[in-house]
Amino acid sequence: MSDLLSIGASGLKAYSRAMSTIGDNIANAQTPGYARRTLALRETAGGTQSALVSRNVSPGGVTIGGLSRSVDKWLIDDARVSESDATRAATRLSWMNRAEDALSDDSNGISTNLTKLFTTADKLTADPNNKTLRAEFLQAAKDVAAGFQSTAKTLADMSDGISGAAQTAVGELNTNLDALERINDGLRKARPGSTNEASLLDERDRLVDQIATQMPVSASYDDRGTVTLRAAPSGDTLVGNATVTHVAVASAADGRLAFSVAGNSIDPSSGNLAGLGQAADHVADQRAGLDAAAAQFAAQLNAAHQAGTDANGDAGQPLFSGTTAATLTATSLTPDQVAAANASGSNGNMLSLGAMRGANDPEAAWSGRLAEQAQATASARAQESAAWTRADGAAAARDNVSGVDLDQEAADLLRFQQAYSAAARTIQVARETMQALLSAI
Structure with missing residues (x-):
């Protein structure tokens, strides 16, 4: 019994x-x-x-x-890598959408005011002595300069925003690295097969997932389940041998980001940090392109205006000063100082200015810049959609097991x-x- x-x-x-x-x-x-x-x-x-x-x-x-x-280690790793890449694409797309908004005519009116500038010049060819049209011509020039300044400030603020987001992301990443080492310490003391060990392993995997959404990592495990985490593909150890090495980020003058581990430069290929790095590069390129567009625009319009004579018979003065988008300023002129005439007649210079419109004029160049940004954003949107589709499939496969x-x-x-x-x-x-x-x- x-x-x-x-x-x-x-x-x-x-x-x-x-x-x-x-x-x-x-x-x-x-x-x-x-x-x-x-x-x-x-x-x-x-x-x-x-x-x-x-x-x-x-x-x-x-x-x-x-x-x-x-659990299935392969499915976990696949879901982790897929989500990391999708996070990169989503972060990059978010900032590219903002860049597209900053360059759009709704935000700065550059496209509209460029058209207005040339349209007013065309009107002046028919009535070159009309002071109202002359004033409208000068006002359009001021509005274009203000649009460049506004866009330059928006893009500069965007660079600062990306830098701040990177600092925050790196701080969260380092916090998770510290927490992961504490989990490792708990696993070294946990009784095998216990509920406590299972809870620690769940938290370990959750932290590694969180870290992988920030940057690509490779993980290896010992017989107690403690993890050694390395940055991929550089191989720099982040967590291992009871030590933690933090990630650092620095911002250049133009807003580009540089990441490092223990002084060694790393270039994340996926994760939130990669998305922020790519977004910072894109905005920096747009800022440089905007400065180049402003300088080219000012040089073309100044040369065209200085080729004529004003209502007083004096040589035309520059319409703009400044060499960057942020410093582009319309020169303070009176309507009589609009150089509408040249040697061919009282409207000759306005005719010449109107003839600038074509493949290489400021209006066409700006439209081309907007088209390039729209195309880049559309491509990023397609990549983001595909990346999340892949990530959702990998997560579903993992969840079928776990x-x-x-x-x-x-x-x-x-x-x-x-x-x-x-x-x-x-x-x-x-x-x-x-x-x-x-x-x-």
Whole structure:
């Protein structure tokens, strides 16, 4: 009878733990980073010592072999890499959309005012002495200069914003690296197969996932589950041998970003940091292009205006001063100082200025710049959509293994409840049999 009691007692203990594990699975079905847990149950080995019989017998029953997590390393790595690349694409697209907005006519009116400048020049060819048209011509020039200045400030603020976002991202990354080392320390002390170890492993994987969304990393594990994390593809150690090496970021004068680990330069190819780096490069290129466009525009219009004579017969003055978009300023002129005439007549210079419109004039050059930005943004949008489609598929494949299926858990719960009742009934039968035997004595 003592063997029967041992069998029932072992069943109660094992099935109670199994139901508790299922309860954890159900409670954490929506918890990010949680991997489904399974309790390993096996038949008690022969030749063991039971709780009630102190000799080398085989009482039977069930024993707990430990807790395991349902994970597939390859699927985890694939989902991690896919999400890292999708995060890079999303971050890059976000800032490229802002750059497109900054360059758009709705924001700065450059395109509209360039057209107005040339349209007013055309009107002056018909009425070169009209002071109202002359004033409109000068006002259009001022509005174009103001548009360049506004765009330059917006792009400069954008560079500062990207730099600030990079500083914040690196700070969060380093915080997660420190936390990961604390998890490693906990895993070194955790009892294998325990609930505590499983929770630490879940948190380890969640932190590595978070770090991978910031920059590409490679992870290796020892037999206790502690992770050694390295920057990819440089191989610089971030977490390992009970030490943590932080990532640093620096911003150049034009807003470009440089990342490093322990003084060694790294160039993230995916993750949020890569997206920020690519966005910073794009905005820096746009700022340089804007300065070049402003300088070219000023040089062309100044040369054209200075080729004519004003209403007083004096040589035309420069329309603009400044060599960059931020410093481009319309010269303070009176309507009489608009150089509409030249040697060919009172409207000759306006005719020449109107003839500038074509493939290489400021208006066409600016339209070409807007088209290039729109095309680059459209390409980034397509890449972002494809990257998230890939990431969603990889995450679904991982969740098919690691995720909690509530239907399966409900079926297992019912199965273990019945097993628990059977174990309890076994103890009851043993008790009733023992009482019957004692009563017969």
